[in-house]
Amino acid sequence: MLFADAVTPSLAANSPVLALDLGGTHLRTAVVSADGVIGARDRRRTLTVRGADAVMADCADSLRQITQQHLAAGGQRPTALGISAPGPLDPFRGVFQDPPNLGRSFWELPIVDHLSSVLGVPATLERDTQVAILGERAFGAGIGVNDLVYVTVSTGIGGAVISGGTLMRGPDGVAGELGHIAVDMNGPVCGCGGRGHLERMTSGTGMARSGMDALEAGLDAPELARIAANIAPSPLEAHHVYDAAAAGDPTARRIIDTAIHAFAAAAVSIVDIFNPQRIIVGGGIALAWGEALLGPARDLVAKTAFRVARERVSIVPASLGDDVGLIGALPLVRLALSGRSTQAHPEFASAVTA
Amino acid sequence: MLFADAVTPSLAANSPVLALDLGGTHLRTAVVSADGVIGARDRRRTLTVRGADAVMADCADSLRQITQQHLAAGGQRPTALGISAPGPLDPFRGVFQDPPNLGRSFWELPIVDHLSSVLGVPATLERDTQVAILGERAFGAGIGVNDLVYVTVSTGIGGAVISGGTLMRGPDGVAGELGHIAVDMNGPVCGCGGRGHLERMTSGTGMARSGMDALEAGLDAPELARIAANIAPSPLEAHHVYDAAAAGDPTARRIIDTAIHAFAAAAVSIVDIFNPQRIIVGGGIALAWGEALLGPARDLVAKTAFRVARERVSIVPASLGDDVGLIGALPLVRLALSGRSTQAHPEFASAVTA
Numbered sequence: 001m002l003f004a005d006a007v008t009p010s011l012a013a014n015s016p017v018l019a020l021d022l023g024g025t026h027l028r029t030a031v032v033s034a035d036g037v038i039g040a041r042d043r044r045r046t047l048t049v050r051g052a053d054a055v056m057a058d059c060a061d062s063l064r065q066i067t068q069q070h071l072a073a074g075g076q077r078p079t080a081l082g083i084s085a086p087g088p089l090d091p092f093r094g095v096f097q098d099p100p101n102l103g104r105s106f107w108e109l110p111i112v113d114h115l116s117s118v119l120g121v122p123a124t125l126e127r128d129t130q131v132a133i134l135g136e137r138a139f140g141a142g143i144g145v146n147d148l149v150y151v152t153v154s155t156g157i158g159g160a161v162i163s164g165g166t167l168m169r170g171p172d173g174v175a176g177e178l179g180h181i182a183v184d185m186n187g188p189v190c191g192c193g194g195r196g197h198l199e200r201m202t203s204g205t206g207m208a209r210s211g212m213d214a215l216e217a218g219l220d221a222p223e224l225a226r227i228a229a230n231i232a233p234s235p236l237e238a239h240h241v242y243d244a245a246a247a248g249d250p251t252a253r254r255i256i257d258t259a260i261h262a263f264a265a266a267a268v269s270i271v272d273i274f275n276p277q278r279i280i281v282g283g284g285i286a287l288a289w290g291e292a293l294l295g296p297a298r299d300l301v302a303k304t305a306f307r308v309a310r311e312r313v314s315i316v317p318a319s320l321g322d323d324v325g326l327i328g329a330l331p332l333v334r335l336a337l338s339g340r341s342t343q344a345h346p347e348f349a350s351a352v353t354a
Numbered sequence: 355m356l357f358a359d360a361v362t363p364s365l366a367a368n369s370p371v372l373a374l375d376l377g378g379t380h381l382r383t384a385v386v387s388a389d390g391v392i393g394a395r396d397r398r399r400t401l402t403v404r405g406a407d408a409v410m411a412d413c414a415d416s417l418r419q420i421t422q423q424h425l426a427a428g429g430q431r432p433t434a435l436g437i438s439a440p441g442p443l444d445p446f447r448g449v450f451q452d453p454p455n456l457g458r459s460f461w462e463l464p465i466v467d468h469l470s471s472v473l474g475v476p477a478t479l480e481r482d483t484q485v486a487i488l489g490e491r492a493f494g495a496g497i498g499v500n501d502l503v504y505v506t507v508s509t510g511i512g513g514a515v516i517s518g519g520t521l522m523r524g525p526d527g528v529a530g531e532l533g534h535i536a537v538d539m540n541g542p543v544c545g546c547g548g549r550g551h552l553e554r555m556t557s558g559t560g561m562a563r564s565g566m567d568a569l570e571a572g573l574d575a576p577e578l579a580r581i582a583a584n585i586a587p588s589p590l591e592a593h594h595v596y597d598a599a600a601a602g603d604p605t606a607r608r609i610i611d612t613a614i615h616a617f618a619a620a621a622v623s624i625v626d627i628f629n630p631q632r633i634i635v636g637g638g639i640a641l642a643w644g645e646a647l648l649g650p651a652r653d654l655v656a657k658t659a660f661r662v663a664r665e666r667v668s669i670v671p672a673s674l675g676d677d678v679g680l681i682g683a684l685p686l687v688r689l690a691l692s693g694r695s696t697q698a699h700p701e702f703a704s705a706v707t708a
Binding site for chain 1: 442444451500515517518520523525527528529532534535536538540546547548549615619620623626627628629630631657658659661662663
């Protein structure tokens with residue numbers, strides 16, 4: 001049975017939904033109204049070390065708690081649950097694949113089936129970046145835009161694409177992984193094994209790795225070495241490399257410049273590949289760096305992308321911040337209700353119609 | 355008035371169509387039956403030096419000639435014209451933009467309007483690679499595949515994408531330009547101004563350019579130098595570089611290896627971005643090199659693309675050869691008739707209903 005069969009669209013169109021944004025460090029939950037406003041909400045640490053079962057129990061507990069708060073305040077009962085989680089995952093079966101950020105106990109976990117059964121609402125699952133692009137398009141920086149690309153620059157780099165108004169998913173639901181555009185085919189090895197992928201060059205993890213590699217190689221990096229000694233035994237993070245660059249460290253400067261250049265080169269590829277009206281850039285590093293990241297990308301696009309495509313596109317910051325994974329649950333549930341794509345697991349859908 | 359309004363779909367579903375494949379060196383025309391079989395056909399040199407008006411007159415003359423042959427043989431009257439041409443072009447208005455391979459007199463030429471008026475049939479225009487992917491999907495290597503990528507490796511490198519069964523076009527119809535994925539952000543400058551784009555690394559023009567640059571730079575290229583001296587004053591072409599590499603020239607070998615590696619790196623990007631079921635590779639160089647080009651791409655995809663995506667995809671040669679631009683006119687016309695995308699210019703559509 002399709003997700004859409006479990007809830008009547010007319011009801012769902014005016015009902016609030018439950019949202020779960022399951023990240024590697026925190027899980028957030030919220031009740032989201034039919035006009036995209038967050039009501040009752042909760043936030044807990046994701047205790048991945050305790051394993052998937054414990055985390056699932058935490059999610060269910062948090063969702064029950066905010067539902068009770070919401071109902072106690074006179075709110076209408078939420079009709080469905082939208083889940084945002086790190087990829088790779090299978091949105092069609094509602095199952096995790098092998099998400100590196102969540103750990104082994106989550107592999108092949110049927111989260112949609114599980115939470116739906118426990119909570120008695122139909123649920124639907126998508127990759128965090130897919131939920132983000134749906135959220136930004138419904139209520140953020142992409143309202144009314146039919147050809148839209150979302151890129152998150154954070155610990156890792158993820159992406160999502162809406163082309164001609166349709167969320168691009170591919171037969172396995174893993175389409176849109178823009179972090180793995182190879183921008184430097186002879187460059188350093190990415191976590192995935194490829195060389196010079198955008199994620200290796202411009203993500204927080206990638207820049208920290210480059211900083212550590214530079215120190216190990218004995219490159220001229222006095223400020224970076226000083227910071228590394230100060231924070232030992234903690235490892236370098238991307239913001240340390242950024243600070244060292246700002247303080248004039250030549251090697252740190254080269255790492256940061258390379259990261260910015262790699263992002264700009266990828267932006268040109270994205271413009272020529274998708275001819276988008278807008279590219280929305282979210283994530284912690286994009287937020288922290290702002291125009292230092294987006295400005296050079298706009299410049300290189302203006303200089304080298306196809307004329308028609310570069311005249312069309314704008315490159316803008318995301319506007320929903322950390323709440324995008326919650327707010328996006330609303331358009332995600334609506335997409336599932338439309339029956340065109342996401343569907344819940346058949347076994348629990350009947351539980352909800354009762 | 356939409357293209358779809360000019361022809362009744364029931365009629366068109368069983369009627370032959372006229373096809374025009376307008377290339378930089380040759381123009382081909384054909385009558386294509388409703389089951390994709392080519393009947394009467396013609397091929398002429400594209401005399402771009404004589405300007406767009408003369409070429410348009412040649413196109414019309416050729417199309418009239420094959421129509422007469424087709425009718426004289428008892429064939430049913432073609433109901434529409436599908437045009438394949440080099441990009442960039444505007445498929446929604448049926449107008450060329452600034453195609454470098456056709457010359458200045460073609461810029462902004464309303465080819466759909468013109469040929470439709472002259473011939474009295476509705477017409478529709480798409481970029482050659484878009485027509486190719488439609489043709490391969492309808493009658494070639496992509497039958498029944500809903501998530502499909504087409505790459506042509508030839509004088510230049512072009513691409514096209516069908517995602518979830520829909521041809522990706524973007525708001526300006528220029529989406530799918532996979533030749534401009536940056537695979538080496540510090541690499542040589544592409545015709546578009548970007549650095550290390552796939553087209554600069556793996557196209558015929560790009561490899562010839564690398565060969566000439568290597569000779570000018572005085573690199574160790576004895577066999578390449580010998581060939582260049584032999585063919586002077588004609589310039590080096592890609593097949594000369596390939597031959598020199600085969601004869602053991604170290605610099606030519608490096609250029610060819612780099613071209614193959616660049617294609618493989620781009621293939622990984624394509625797999626991670628689109629999660630396609632199939633990648634079809636066409637074009638003269640792909641045809642000539644065969645497994646020497648496709649094998650390393652398959653290997654790198656198997657090693658470094660996302661697990662689910664790499665297990666899904668197959669990378670195969672195109673199967674329709676030079677006729678793809680003609681055969682593809684049939685699904686192109688049908689796409690236009692469906693009213694979902696391509697449309698002809700309003701002014702001439704009424705001429706056809708009479």
